[in-house]
Amino acid sequence: MNELLMKNPEEMAGLTFPCSCGRTHSIDINGVRIGSGILSDIVKSLQSLPSGTVLFIADSTTYEVGGRKVESILSKDFALEKVIFSNTHLHPDEAAMEQLRAAINPNITAIVVVGSGTLNDLARYLSCETKIPYIVVCTAPSMDGYASMVSPLITKGVKVTYSAVYPYCIIADIAIMKEAPFHMLHAGFGDIVGKYSALAEWKLANIINDEYYCEITAALVEKAVRQCVSSAAGIMVRTPEAIRSIIEGLILSGMCIGMIGNSRPASGEEHRLSHTWEMLALMRGQETFLHGNQVGIATEIIIHVYEYLATVDINKVYADGKFRSLTREKWENNIKQLFGDIAPQIIELKAPDMNFDEIPREKAAQNIVQKWDTIKESVLPILPSTDSYHEMMETAGCHLTPRDLNLDRESFRLSLLTAKDIRQRFGLFQVLEDIGILDEVAEMITSIYYS
Structure with a gap:
């Protein structure tokens, strides 16, 4: 357990291990890359997938933040089909999903999404539906869904959490993420400190209803929380160390969702x-x-x-x-x-x-x-x-x-x-x-x- 707690998210990608809880946990993510100026790493990830057309997804904001550069990198080696959402406030609803489904054709062998919460949730669900692997390029350390296996979507006005899939690869460029608006940095911090409550409730359900509980997974989530809380003061000055702590905590938290099979x-x-x-x-x-x-x-x-x-x-x-x-x-x-x-x-x-x-x-x-x-x-x-x-x-x-x-x-x-x-x-x-x-x-x- 101590050895596992010492690993960072990049080292945990692809792990499978028997756990003291009685289950075998798997983190079926091919790769996680965290660093500055690493967008070109996406090419190596895509080259390990079958050749074909790449469905490129962004919105008008994330396209300018990092999508334009990602498109430039990809267009040198891959044919692209593009969906750039123009919505000022995109929601993960039926209309957005239908727009993505309409862009799917038999030549598409990979999906690349440049964005954070809503875009990632949509791409993850599309990947699950189509069995086409997806890569996410993170534009803000704003939520823990990058590495999770669930997609919260709005269906007929109700927020419903659907089972989905891990991303094939996560590219988290700190140089891009540290420039995200403060409310997005605060959102990532808020999502992580919310694990205090989530862990308490998981233990509560275990005590009252004998619900399955994994000590190692809980310890990993606690590690993510401690890591982020220790960097709180660095958020307001956008230190690379604080941004790295937040995104590592968020990715680790998402991995724990996948290890258990639910959120x-x-x-x-x-x-x-x-x-x-x-x-x-x-x-x-x-x-x-x-x-x-x-x-x-x-x-x-x-x-x-x-x-x-x-x-x-x-x-x-x-x-x-x-x-x-x-x-x-x-x-x-x-x-x-x-x-x-x-x-x-x-x-x-x-x-x-x-x-x-x-x-x-x-x-x-x-x-x-x-x-x-x-x-x-x-x-x-x-x-x-x-x-x-x-x-x-x-x-x-x-x-x-x-x-x-x-x-x-x-x-x-x-x-x-x-x-x-x-x-x-x-x-x-x-x-x-x-x-x-x-x-x-x-x-x-x-x-x-x-x-």
């Missing part, structure tokens, strides 16, 4: 809050913020919740019996109030996992009560305090709050009640609902930010 090691309730807020902004025609910026805000919220839980008298909570009062009508009404026209899709997705009968609700609450001490002993130490977290974010230059996301008080409160329902995954807010205190905790958190 559990890197995504928890903080991500569901972010996806909920993005869906609301799209529904309302409002400005959307980068996922990582929202994750950074949401992680502080989650830490507040855990700190509150540390003070809870669980036996009194159980004796109050509020967990018995949840009805399907109340549950559906919260979702309908927040999500409007897309509420039926969310209700249909989540309803099979919901229990409204008193006997199963009682059993769920009892299970949590019995494991409460273990939760406090094993989960809470994973998290920093809200004060230290806030100080860390300030050091990195991250200053956003829920108010900055154009969330009114009631929408914010409802998002705390319903974010858990956009995924079929057990998490912190489900625990609160199972013991009957979700409403009061949501009101308490809301009062912190909307006093």
Whole structure:
């Protein structure tokens, strides 16, 4: 384990190893390159693939940032089919996917995407659909999806995470990434510190539901977090060392998603809050913020919740019996109030996992009560305090709050009640609902930010 923790992402590409968790983990990425002035390395990666046409994907911004140079490099040796999105705010939705599908022809043997979050998610899903390997040229250290195996896409207005594939190769040029706008640098930092919450929730699910848990994978994610946090002060002056720390942490986090086969090691309730807020902004025609910026805000919220839980008298909570009062009508009404026209899709997705009968609700609450001490002993130490977290974010230059996301008080409160329902995954807010205190905790958190 110690030997694995000493490796950087470039050294981990292509690894397969038996793990103490009982599984064999594989990182099926052919290569990872991190450095300055390394765009020409893409040629060597492509030469190891079957010859043919390369589908080149960028948007109007990433084309100017690095895409034009990548195109110039590729055009000397490869035939190109190009898709340059003109959208000012590109979303990973059905329209964008259809534009990419339309560009596919039998001659294409590789995909090269120049960009970050949305472009990478689209290219990854296209690669999965077509079985054509893709290479990503990173333009900003803004999210951990570069090395992951999932693509969060918007389908009929709902953010859905789809299984996809690893990239064939990752080219991360620090000279390009360090010039990314600060909000993108902060998004990458926010995505990484969100792993505090994700790791806590993974351990929580392991304790309560005996969900699979891998100590080595968790340790790798913790390493990524420590590495980025130690570089927080360098973000505001764009030091190459800080940018390298962030992108290495993000790539390592993505690799851990692939090792497990789902996003559990890197995504928890903080991500569901972010996806909920993005869906609301799209529904309302409002400005959307980068996922990582929202994750950074949401992680502080989650830490507040855990700190509150540390003070809870669980036996009194159980004796109050509020967990018995949840009805399907109340549950559906919260979702309908927040999500409007897309509420039926969310209700249909989540309803099979919901229990409204008193006997199963009682059993769920009892299970949590019995494991409460273990939760406090094993989960809470994973998290920093809200004060230290806030100080860390300030050091990195991250200053956003829920108010900055154009969330009114009631929408914010409802998002705390319903974010858990956009995924079929057990998490912190489900625990609160199972013991009957979700409403009061949501009101308490809301009062912190909307006093």
